[in-house]
Amino acid sequence: MPKFQSEKLKQEVVLRDPVHGYIHIEDKVILDILKSKEFQRMRRIKQLGPISYVFPGATHTRFEHNLGVYELTRRICNIFSKNYPTQTPGDGLWDDNNRLLVECAAILHDIGHGPYSHTFEHLFGTNHEKIGQKIITDPNTEINKALKQVTPNFPELVASVIDKTYPDAQVVKMISSQADADRMDYLQRDAYYTGANYGQFDISRVLRVIRPYKDGICFNNNGMHAVEDYIVSRYQMYQQVYFHRVGRSMEVILHHLLERAKVVYQEGHLNVTPSLAKFLDGDWTLDDYLKLNDGVMETNFSMWMDSSDPILADLSKRYLFRKPLASVKINEETKNLLPKLKNLIKEAGFDPTYYTDTNSAFDEPYDAYKPTGKNANSQIEIMQMDGSLIELSQLSPLVRALNGTFQGDERFFFPKVMLSKSEEPQIFDPLYEQFQKYINNGALHYIRKPHKNNKD
Structure with a gap:
């Protein structure tokens, strides 16, 4: 040798x-x-x-x-x-x-x-x-x-x-x-x-x-x-x-943020740095890749907070200012409830494509x-x-x-506001009550409601 x-x-x-x-x-x-x-x-x-x-x-x-x-x-x-x-x-x-x-x-x-x-x-x-x-x-x-x-x-x-x-x-x-x-x-x-x-x-x-x-x-x-x-x-x-459930929630927000950015970019309504634009165009080189880093991405997110697209602007703020989604554990028996939950979330004014997700975290530790x-x-x-x-x-x-064992869980992510009614009555408060009925009645594994003194 x-x-x-x-x-x-x-x-x-x-x-x-x-x-x-x-x-x-x-x-x-x-x-x-x-x-x-x-x-x-x-x-x-x-x-x-x-x-x-x-x-x-x-x-x-x-x-x-x-x-x-x-x-x-x-x-x-x-x-x-x-x-x-x-x-x-x-x-x-x-x-x-x-x-x-x-x-x-x-x-x-x-x-x-x-x-x-x-x-x-x-x-x-x-x-x-x-x-x-x-x-x-x-x-x-x-x-x-x-x-x-x-x-x-x-x-x-x-x-x-x-x-x-x-x-x-x-x-x-x-x-x-x-x-x-x-x-x-x-x-x-x-x-x-x-x-x-x-x-x-x-x-x-x-x-x-x-x-x-x-x-x-x-x-x-x-x-x-x-x-x-x-x-x-x-x-x-x-x-x-x-x-960690909050870390995974922020990953979900990040994923949907970039998904939405692709849609808005293709419609011609997105301000974006030149290096990221190459990826949104699908025409990038190694040199373009090497120009990307966390700072470049966060610069784009900062610009998108002022986007005319309300979903992109909201997701950008949620990611930059740490506004995680709530989540509940799900399994094969409870997955059938997800379409109902998504419909309730849609009625509350959230696009389920960008404000809900299922996320698995399984790994074989050995x-x-x-x-x-x-x-x-x-x-x-x-x-x-x-x-x-x-x-x-x-x-x-x-x-x-x-x-050989699988350690982890699968979670359904959704906006935290679905877990609590506002102090002022809202037209969709009954939706929250119906949503929480599914969350709290044991059909899904219960996740504690957020409290004003609770930390994530």
Whole structure:
């Protein structure tokens, strides 16, 4: 295997990080990536999007997350090269010639994310993984020029690691598996910035017991409980942070806001910045994509508050000024009530297309090996004293209880005003009474009525 090398910096660059302490940069190519305009764009892309409307501290960005994943990857490489260096080809131990490749893939793994990533992708048909690979391999980007300092085909190799097509499973799974540097960083980082302490786990112990094997990465048996703790922390973060009902409500508003903007734009009645106009026209380039960020989007939302279209203006204000929709849990038995509820909401003067939605939040906090599963071949293996491997849920009753289960709920979102009559009698007060009859009679899971002293 060729040895990927970069010119070393005359003096190590050290960045202070609240999660990992310090981030160490020794290679010129890593520093050049960091300084590139494409990477600096990440400073203007929030890691958790609308979740900051629930947890005010969660305004951290993909810039520091990418750096955190790089730092964890660098530390894992140090551990592997010290404790598990390859002796003979095919022995399943770590070949440190791969270090620079996996470190570059780590720092660039999220480079293709745009503003409000998943909502934006759904509406405009973009794909952050494919765009990320394009940023890396396009000869016009500063990142591509930085990577080519190593070898002419190095950008393509880095992209293949992110695409999971690179042939060395150890390299791929270090940043893309059930227990990878990416997940380890975002769980710790999101816990820190949201203040949700239950998302923290003993990462120092996890790193002490991580090790390579022929088909990827596993953990020593004496560290099983630290890995178990990581799985539970991930479960808790999904339940308490990523699936929070108000965060999901703001996502719904954002989605409908952009949907309405597309309609109004096509009618020729929308003021919009040039970079976003390219996407509304469906005729955009990579350069157009790189000009977008959270600030650009919020500039557009601010302009749209004065739109002549009342729905677009209202949704813009709801998003910018945090006016979430209310929601109730639904299931297969209660979904038949939704058309009735939507009709009542329509009678109250709200267009159900933009003021109602159903939203599912299901995730598998731990998915064991399933040949057809979304995480096939990425189960967490625990190495026994004799070198054999046992999948984690076979050893841990706690993980077994979570294994393959779907955690989350499905909710119906609607305007909060439908839950309370106004102080002054209104012509549609009877509609509210009828609406609340459905909400409160047990047909749908009850969500408490808002009270003037309640906070979301």
